[in-house]
Amino acid sequence: MTHQFHRVLSFEIVSDYVLRVDFDDGSTQTIDFRPVLRGEVLSSLQNLKLFNQVQIDPEVKTLVWPNGADFDPNVLHDWPKRIHSMVKAVEKWELVAA
16 A cells, blocks of 8 residues: 655645645645644644744645644645545543643
8 A cells, every 4th residue: 555645835825724735746724724733733724924924844845833733745645535534633632631
């Protein structure tokens, strides 16, 4: 079984907490990050000024923020398939932190 690795080529801020992300395979995802902006690292991205400081890491080619938050580019690429499990993971992290 071959595992594909994807890279973020570019992004555009579409609206508050929503980015359109272009990948090296020619695909694009429009991602609403609001459902996962919770927990120790990601909750700080609820600050729109911080969220809008998103950049592409030049080495690993994924989205990164100044607070150290990032997402695996494969997760971003497959966001519609992964959002449910991402939300469940964030909910679990919140329970552990409580």
